[in-house]
Amino acid sequence: MKFVPVLEHDSGGVTTTDQENRVNLLGLDRKALELWFQGIGEKSYRAHQVLKWVHARGVVDFDAMTDLGKSLRSRLKEETCLDLPLVVQTQVSRDGTTKWLMALEDGNRIETVFIPEANRGTLCVSSQVGCALNCAFCATARQGFSRNLNTAEIIGQVWQAHRSLEQGNITNVVLMGMGEPLLNFAAVIPALELMMDDLAYGLAKRRVTVSTAGLVPAIDRLAQVSDASLAVSLHATTDALRNELVPINRKYPLDQLLDACHRFIHCDRQRGRKITWEYVMIDGVNDSVADARRLVKLLSHIPSKVNLIPFNSFEGVDFKRSPQESINRFQAVLQAAGYLTTVRRTRGDDIDAACGQLVGRVKAKSFPRHRTIPLKLVAG
Ligand code: SAH
Numbered sequence: 001m002k003f004v005p006v007l008e009h010d011s012g013g014v015t016t017t018d019q020e021n022r023v024n025l026l027g028l029d030r031k032a033l034e035l036w037f038q039g040i041g042e043k044s045y046r047a048h049q050v051l052k053w054v055h056a057r058g059v060v061d062f063d064a065m066t067d068l069g070k071s072l073r074s075r076l077k078e079e080t081c082l083d084l085p086l087v088v089q090t091q092v093s094r095d096g097t098t099k100w101l102m103a104l105e106d107g108n109r110i111e112t113v114f115i116p117e118a119n120r121g122t123l124c125v126s127s128q129v130g131c132a133l134n135c136a137f138c139a140t141a142r143q144g145f146s147r148n149l150n151t152a153e154i155i156g157q158v159w160q161a162h163r164s165l166e167q168g169n170i171t172n173v174v175l176m177g178m179g180e181p182l183l184n185f186a187a188v189i190p191a192l193e194l195m196m197d198d199l200a201y202g203l204a205k206r207r208v209t210v211s212t213a214g215l216v217p218a219i220d221r222l223a224q225v226s227d228a229s230l231a232v233s234l235h236a237t238t239d240a241l242r243n244e245l246v247p248i249n250r251k252y253p254l255d256q257l258l259d260a261c262h263r264f265i266h267c268d269r270q271r272g273r274k275i276t277w278e279y280v281m282i283d284g285v286n287d288s289v290a291d292a293r294r295l296v297k298l299l300s301h302i303p304s305k306v307n308l309i310p311f312n313s314f315e316g317v318d319f320k321r322s323p324q325e326s327i328n329r330f331q332a333v334l335q336a337a338g339y340l341t342t343v344r345r346t347r348g349d350d351i352d353a354a355c356g357q358l359v360g361r362v363k364a365k366s367f368p369r370h371r372t373i374p375l376k377l378v379a380g
Contacts, residue, residue: 022081025050026060026159027152029190030197040079042072048199054082055155055200058163084156085110090164097348100160101360104129104153108146109361110178112157113353114165120207121165122172125157127188128179130362133213135233136245137280139314140178140358144365148184154191158201172207174231178358181210182218192228205229206273216252219260223267230264231276231307232257236286237294245286254298262302274303274340280355281322281330282311288326292333305340312346312354 028036033047049067053059060082062073085102088109092098098114113124131138132145157177162170173195175181181188188210194200195208210222211231222230236242242249249257265275277299281287295306308331311321322330327343334341346354 022079024083024150024152025076025080026054026082026084026156027150027187027190029151029193030199031193032190040075046072050076051194051197051199055159055162055194055197056202058159060084083152084159085153087160087164091351091353093348093351093353095347097351097353098161098165099348099351099353100157100164102157102160104149106363107361108363110149110153110157111353111358111360112161112177113348113358114161114170115347116169120171121169122174123158123161123170124174124176125154126177126179126358126360127154127175127181127184129360130365131179132183132366133180134247134367135213135235136247137235137282137311137317137319139317142314142316143178143360143362144367146362146365148187149179151187151190151194154187155194158191158195162201170201171203172209173201173203174209174211176209176211176231176355178360180213180215182212182215182222185218185221189226192226196227209276211278213246213248214252214257215248216256216260219257219264223264223270227269229270229273229276230261231278232261233278233280234295235278235280237291237298241286258298258302265303274305277304277306278309279306280309280311281327283320283322283326285319287322287330289329289333292330296334296337296339299339305342306334307342307344309344309355310346312349314352 025033030047030051033050034044037044037046053065059065062076065073085104087100088103089101090098096116100112101109102112103109108129110126110129112126115122115124126149128148129146130143131140134141158173175188192208195203196205205227206229209229209231211233212219213233233246235245239249239253242254261275264270265273308327310327311319313321331341331343348354
């Protein structure tokens with residue numbers, strides 16, 4: 001792993017430079033860690049000990065890992081590291097939502113949010129610095145895209161949150177922070193494994209969720225390799241509108257996306273589960289009764305639950321949040337058709353921690369060539 005000192009004055013992100021080429025054990029899941037220990041002639045139970053120390057107990061000081069033996073500990077100190085993203089700011093909302101700003105070693109910054117509820121606590125984790133998908137209603141899109149996070153940077157967010165909250169507070173993790181997780185497949189999969197591993201965070205499989213804007217081939221791959229659950233950001237019921245709101249739809253239109261979701265939810269590992277559909281409610285754009293009826297039809301062959309997200313505004317965007325009556329009407333149509341439909345309460349909006357408001361700080365960014373900022377979308 002490469003360490004680049006950060007040239008800035010406002011602290012954070014700086015790590016040492018003498019550690020080049022050391023493997024960051026934080027980013028290795030159980031299989032990879034077992035292999036690594038086998039590679040240095042150690043038994044694989046060493047991997048299990050390290051997993052427990054690092055993730056379950058939150059210890060990243062090799063000297064404190066007393067059951068490893070002195071010589072192994074010094075070898076680990078020489079050849080490996082346990083480097084975390086650094087928390088540079090913690091904000092706690094009136095409603096208890098917590099947002100951490102974390103600095104990465106190259107100066108980029110990402111955001112992670114914890115949302116406490118009566119009977120669960122959900123951690124919303126970022127998978128990329130910025131995002132390349134350019135969805136019309138999302139603040140992260142306006143930041144442009146810098147790079148993928150590596151596994152250590154993804155699981156490092158869970159590590160930091162886990163340590164700063166009370167034990168057991170995190171019951172669910174959703175990859176719904178900055179970025180498109182399925183465009184960072186190779187790094188995301190081991191992070192999911194660690195979240196679900198009993199020796200690490202031990203979260204139930206149905207409580208670890210990947211959220212995607214609809215990368216069809218990656219949905220199929222996910223079904224093959226992971227037990228995590230799937231959420232899909234739908235937001236529109238016609239290709240014409242979805243092409244504008246979620247431009248990746250031009251590559252993978254609705255019929256292909258729905259087919260992939262059908263295959264996904266009917267694979268063995270997903271038995272008995274549902275796909276969560278996220279649908280941001282934008283006034284006069286996608287919130288009509290006709291939209292709700294079309295949505296009912298689209299989902300008819302897929303075990304589904306629907307999460308309506310009142311649009312969260314940010315500077316420079318022309319969309320407005322649907323009024324409560326439209327949301328209620330829309331929800332009623334879905335409920336009458338038998339779909340479990342929840343309206344996401346807006347959480348943490350006083351600290352810009354709500355859906356689509358995560359921005360971090362994105363360095364060396366690039367923007368998609370054709371930016372579309374649709375101003376005159378008409379609901380169908
Ligand atoms: N790229 C993935 C992960 C990001 S999830 C995905 O698209 O699913 C972030 C969730 O918040 C998505 O459902 C996204 O559509 C939603 N969102 C983005 N901007 C929003 C906004 N301004 N108001 C409400 N929800 C928004």
